[in-house]
């Protein structure tokens with residue numbers, strides 16, 4: 001396998017009835033790295049993540065994920081590429097008709113893990129993010145911050161190779177935000193490559209990780225151990 | 230533990246009409262199929278019992294010559310290829326037949342009744358009926374040959390048409406259940422498009438999602454078609470009961486009841502398995518595009 005988890009080459013995107021958000025974006029994500037993706041609201045953070053989790057096709061340019069070109073793959077093979085990912089969606093995308101525990105164990109079941117074992121894993125993780133009281137409730141009654149933590153638990157329950165999180169601390173207070181950041185860093189230490197889209201300055205300052213800054217349709221990559229501005 | 234479903238299919242509007250249609254179709258299909266077996270069996274035994282294909286009528290002549298004529302005719306018939314059996318209808322049988330038709334025979338001149346000879350043909354050898362008739366006319370111009378095979382063939386054709394019709398109906402009914410399944414799955418795919426997108430994004434294969442439909446439809450199909458078949462069985466039982474009560478004399482063979490039993494027990498399984506495969510196929514096709 002290549003040392004790059006993701007490689008973008010002259011990638012651009014133009015929404016059919018919307019703005020051109022990227023012109024020619026070229027960058028690589030090294031295996032095991034931890035990036036913050038940042039930029040003003042509407043810059044295209046969510047759109048970039050969407051391309052990485054194969055929810056949005058680049059209008060031009062080429063994209064490689066785990067050394068493979070998803071645009072040239074058979075559609076039936078795409079799920080296996082997606083199974084290497086964990087995604088925290090900006091709007092959570094929890095399933096309202098499933099209890100919290102079933103929402104979190106779903107990615108495991110989808111990957112063929114037996115239901116009882118999947119539940120056990122999910123329960124452990126939910127305890128860890130402080131939702132041990134909410135295992136058997138439906139997501140619709142949870143607060144924004146709780147939903148966010150369920151979404152995070154669902155994204156990491158499979159120990160993904162690449163974690164993509166879209167504003168994962170947008171709905172929680174600073175204390176929980178830092179706790180979650182710590183969780184992401186732990187995960188990163190165990191080998192997961194992490195990309196977090198955020199405009200939470202506090203979070204950016206607390207972490208030494210490099211940035212991907214979206215600016216005027218391109219992406220600027222900073223090196224690690226930057227000085228906080 | 231409750232069997233978990235990863236798609237909320239049980240709450241669909243689409244899910245509600247399917248069991249009703251399937252139940253009704255299985256009900257009709259079972260009855261149609263059993264009726265087909267009934268007609269088929271009845272025809273089979275009727276054909277076996279059918280021994281008279283041709284009847285020859287010899288007019289009553291002055292008694293001596295009549296008997297010799299009858300003997301000569303029988304002799305000719307026994308020599309003719311294609312004839313299995315030829316026998317005169319006993320005079321007493323004719324009399325009782327007449328009695329039952331006109332009441333009393335006291336005023337009748339019984340000896341003037343014609344002699345009837347029933348002829349049974351074999352299927353192995355064809356008979357030259359025109360040649361036979363010519364020979365008979367040679368013996369006596371008044372001898373009549375009545376060929377029943379034409380109307381018998383017509384009745385058989387009619388019965389066979391009924392069998393074709395009812396088996397076609399059975400198949401159409403099954404097809405209706407399958408088409409209803411297809412539409413239900415397609416509607417579900419549309420209703421749950423949003424959820425299916427999420428499942429795809431968290432790594433679900435089409436196979437996994439199709440399995441959800443497959444299991445759901447199998448369960449629904451089993452419940453609905455079992456109910457349909459049970460109701461059909463009750464209807465069948467009721468009809469049998471009624472027929473017996475009004476003195477219907479047809480002797481049902483044991484094999485017919487075995488066939489009917491098979492229809493009622495196998496129909497739910499066959500229908501729901503077909504539905505399951507249809508659901509799977511429809512889901513996979515719908516997910517792919």
Ligand SMILES: Nc1ncnc2c1ncn2[C@@H]1O[C@H](COP(=O)(O)OP(=O)(O)O)[C@@H](O)[C@H]1O
Nearest residue numbers: 015017018019021040041042043044045046047
């Ligand atoms: N589905 C869409 N169709 C058209 N325009 C879109 C769509 N999604 C996002 N956009 C536009 O693309 C731009 C980037 O959006 P987004 O990626 O959500 O930015 P961010 O996450 O950085 O706030 C915005 O101007 C937004 O209005």
Ligand SMILES: [Mg+2]
Nearest residue numbers: 045046090166
């Ligand atoms: Mg966004």
